[in-house]
Amino acid sequence: MRTVILRRGLVALFAAAVSFGAITQAQAETLRIGYQKYGTLVLLKAKGTLEKRLAAQGVDVQWTEFPGGPQLLEGLNVGSIDFGVTGETPPVFAQAAGADLLYVAYEPPAPTSEAILVPKGSPIQSVQDLKGKKVVLNKGSNVHYLLVRALEDAGLKYADIHTVFLPPADARAAFERGSVDAWVIWDPYQAAAEQQLQARTLRDGQGIVDNHQFYLATRSYAQTNPQVITALVEEVRAVGEWASANPEDVTRQVSPLLGLPADITLASMKRQGFGALFLTSEVVLAQQKIADSFYQLKLIPKPLSIKDVIWTPPAAVVNAQ
Secondary structure (H helix, E strand, O other), X not given: OHHHHHHHHHXXXXXXXXXXXXXXXXXXXXXXXXXXXXXXXXXXXHHOHHHHXXXXXXXXXXXXXXXXXXXXHHHHHHOOOOEEEEOOHHHHHHHHOOOOEEEEEEOOOOHHHEEEEEOOOOXXXXXXXXXXXXXXXXXXXXXXXXXXXHHHHOOOOHHHOEEEEOOHHHHHHHHHHOOOOEEEEEOOHXXXXXXHOOOEEEEEOOOOOOOOOEEEEEHHHHHHOHHXXXXXXXXXXXXXXXXXXXXXXXXXXXXXXXXXXXXXXXXXXXXXXXXXXXXXXXXXXXXXXXHHHHHHOOOOOOOOOHHHHEOOOOHHHXXXX
């Protein structure tokens, strides 16, 4: 009897092991990408070239849309996606919170692709006029740093304004109702507000921020699948170069996907940076300055070292870049 029970137990353990192995293998054969309603990943998803390339490696691609960078990085942190794109600030907050993520690549600067907006009839004429006013933004998003730098440049302190933290859709509603005095936002929401609400740009990122877009991956995925990450960055770069040279074609393709009129989509695309590259020491230094600023403002609880969370691509890839 004991022998029968033992055999049944071994069979159950073996079945469980086989099942677990199948799940692990299935996960390894799927690249899960998080994207937002803007940027090069939207184009890459529409083109389908990544799926074709990775199919040769036996890798499927799954796409998940997020409303903003902080939410996307939370998806990376909890393991629901393997790779995604955000602005400059979300990775700083994620690293400060202990997320085990790696910077993989970045897009060229796009300082006009984010801005502080005010309603068309607002009496506010300069950033200095924001003192004591309510400013809405998505906490921890790329525009958070734009706000910090714009206030500094205007001689104001971060504490001189009242911040209201809402995701883009709710922030727009508050902006339209007049519940807030200004909205700090990125494209295509920025372009939509400018054209649909006649919102006025109080200050964009020119001269104060780079507004890089960063591609990030979970440490475990990047380190165990360097060939997939390399192929992914190369495909992102290729579609970005095509988009930069063909903004009207991009607009016709992407406008229906975004659910936005062509003129808004085109305005967004023209302000975007295209051409993904692996990180340089200069970009790492710029990102370190952002982390230091947020620590000094006590927006994050500890100092960070950005260079410790940079993925190193294979040497042959770096040399070919």
